[in-house]
Amino acid sequence: MRAFTYERAKDAVEAARIVAGRPDAKFIAGGTNLLDLMKLEIETPTHLVDVQDLGFDKIEKTRDGGLRIGALVTNTDLAADERVRRDYGVLTRAIVAGASGQLRNKASTAGNLLQRTRCPYFYDTNMACNKRKPGSGCAAIGGYSRQLGVIGVSNACIATFPGDMAVAMRVLDAAIETVDGGGQKRSIPIAEFHRLWGDRPEIDTVLKPGELITAVTLPRPIGGRHFYEKVRDRASYAYALVSVAAVIQRDGTGRVAFGGVAPRPWRVEAADALLPQGAAAVTARAFQGATPTRDNAFKLPLATRALASVIAQAKA
Numbered sequence: 001m002r003a004f005t006y007e008r009a010k011d012a013v014e015a016a017r018i019v020a021g022r023p024d025a026k027f028i029a030g031g032t033n034l035l036d037l038m039k040l041e042i043e044t045p046t047h048l049v050d051v052q053d054l055g056f057d058k059i060e061k062t063r064d065g066g067l068r069i070g071a072l073v074t075n076t077d078l079a080a081d082e083r084v085r086r087d088y089g090v091l092t093r094a095i096v097a098g099a100s101g102q103l104r105n106k107a108s109t110a111g112n113l114l115q116r117t118r119c120p121y122f123y124d125t126n127m128a129c130n131k132r133k134p135g136s137g138c139a140a141i142g143g144y145s146r147q148l149g150v151i152g153v154s155n156a157c158i159a160t161f162p163g164d165m166a167v168a169m170r171v172l173d174a175a176i177e178t179v180d181g182g183g184q185k186r187s188i189p190i191a192e193f194h195r196l197w198g199d200r201p202e203i204d205t206v207l208k209p210g211e212l213i214t215a216v217t218l219p220r221p222i223g224g225r226h227f228y229e230k231v232r233d234r235a236s237y238a239y240a241l242v243s244v245a246a247v248i249q250r251d252g253t254g255r256v257a258f259g260g261v262a263p264r265p266w267r268v269e270a271a272d273a274l275l276p277q278g279a280a281a282v283t284a285r286a287f288q289g290a291t292p293t294r295d296n297a298f299k300l301p302l303a304t305r306a307l308a309s310v311i312a313q314a315k316a
């Protein structure tokens with residue numbers, strides 16, 4: 001691990017200003033992803049700005065009946081919140097399907113959205129990886145790609161966004177609130193937050209350098225029954241091969257997003273409209289234009305079966 005300096009930020013704009021002004025600086029929250037990457041020298045910041053003392057650890061009601069989740073609310077606290085469990089059950093289910101209890105106690109809402117891919121070649125510094133080292137190539141293309149993406153990928157990178165929480169947030173139409181070093185605030189719909197990285201896979205999101213996430217807002221509850229089905233290689237401590245987040249109404253209409261398949265939580269609104277016609281109709285539309293590899297083509301029928309299971313549960 002490279003040597004680094006460390007400070008605990010006391011002011012959000014000041015924290016953003018410091019990180020924006022130093023390409024070698026990064027924010028740190030729970031550290032559960034960043035520190036692992038630093039130990040492997042995949043991330044090599046020489047200065048860390050700890051954002052845990054900024055007071056972004058509350059979940060509050062918004063004026064329009066939604067919720068505002070502070071960026072530093074832990075995954076454990078978010079999943080356990082009574083309002084989240086009652087009105088946004090898909091979010092609780094997705095969070096508890098991820099990582100382990102110990103990790104969720106430390107992992108923050110912002111850090112979870114910004115966790116990096118789990119492509120095995122990204123973690124192996126002996127292998128070519130455009131995401132880790134731009135222009136070096138992609139060892140996964142033509143290599144071992146069982147866990148990797150089937151849609152929204154590019155010739156430069158076929159990795160996926162690996163998280164669970166964000167897939168549920170996509171179904172709920174969450175928005176990410178930020179502030180930059182000039183004090184400028186903005187709200188980014190989650191649909192636009194994670195990039196389809198094209199020929200720049202080293203850039204995961206639309207955040208500008210030093211832009212600090214302060215909160216995630218959820219619109220008012222949409223009712224319905226909430227599901228998160230995660231298919232993985234073992235029952236715990238494993239990332240999704242395919243996951244399905246869904247909110248299904250009594251009449252069979254609803255919303256659905258898939259995880260483990262693309263560079264971002266994958267939702268196609270036109271496919272939502274096909275829910276009453278069944279799982280195959282939804283996935284045929286949602287995965288139109290998919291480019292699976294020989295290793296991961298199984299993800300397409302798996303997505304259909306996972307969604308069919310959710311629809312069956314909704315009807316039960």
Ligand SMILES: Cc1cc2nc3c(=O)[nH]c(=O)nc-3n(C[C@H](O)[C@H](O)[C@H](O)COP(=O)(O)OP(=O)(O)OC[C@H]3O[C@@H](n4cnc5c(N)ncnc54)[C@H](O)[C@@H]3O)c2cc1C
Pocket residue numbers: 026027028029030031032033034035036051071097098099100103106107108109110111112113114115162163164165211212213214237238239240
């Ligand atoms: C063994 C293991 C298994 C896991 N399994 C799963 C799983 O099954 N499902 C799943 O979804 N996740 C899983 N995770 C990932 C885990 O959820 C993330 O590591 C965690 O959510 C990251 O949050 P953090 O607060 O620790 O982020 P950190 O590691 O502190 O930061 C991550 C990134 O976010 C940036 N950052 C942090 N806060 C802010 C902010 N406020 N504004 C801007 N940038 C910020 C940091 O600079 C860094 O780049 C697993 C992790 C491990 C180690």
Ligand code: SF4
Pocket residue numbers: 117119120121122128129130131132137138139140141148156157158159201
């Ligand atoms: S798929 Fe992406 S993350 Fe994996 S090796 Fe290729 S460029 Fe790197």
